[in-house]
Amino acid sequence: MSEPPQLHSRRTLNLRFDIPISKTKEFWDALKRGKLVTTKCSKCGNITFPPQADCPRCMSSETEWVELGTEATLVTFTHVRVTPASFEGKGPYTIAIAELKDGLKVLAWLEGVDAEKAKPGLKVRVEARASGDGNPYYVFVPA
Numbered sequence: 001m002s003e004p005p006q007l008h009s010r011r012t013l014n015l016r017f018d019i020p021i022s023k024t025k026e027f028w029d030a031l032k033r034g035k036l037v038t039t040k041c042s043k044c045g046n047i048t049f050p051p052q053a054d055c056p057r058c059m060s061s062e063t064e065w066v067e068l069g070t071e072a073t074l075v076t077f078t079h080v081r082v083t084p085a086s087f088e089g090k091g092p093y094t095i096a097i098a099e100l101k102d103g104l105k106v107l108a109w110l111e112g113v114d115a116e117k118a119k120p121g122l123k124v125r126v127e128a129r130a131s132g133d134g135n136p137y138y139v140f141v142p143a
């Protein structure tokens, strides 16, 4: 049997993601001010993170914004040494899940901690940052 003919492409793909944020704009605006906020369902009181336009528990669209504390405890993490193409040039990094005092779990990069010193139970805080193109994001840093 002969191999089927194949076509190989060596082109670089540049992808652009435009993410609509009208229902979560308050979250991004607060982050620019260094605050962490999220949505609380006005009907059943369920608090979600990241913010949700509709309550995943009762499906209500009536939500209000509540401020969260930034102190958290590291739950788990993974060091990424072989980075995906979309993070090429970023070098090794650590992705972590930490639990806020409110009990909500947050996923973010962990910065400012040596890979060997990261341990579950480590006290961290959520810190707001701005990317090179001005978009707000957040990371964990040691408390």
Ligand SMILES: [Zn+2]
Pocket (backbone or CB within 6 Å): 041, 042, 043, 044, 045, 046, 055, 056, 057, 058, 059, 060
């Ligand atoms: Zn609800």
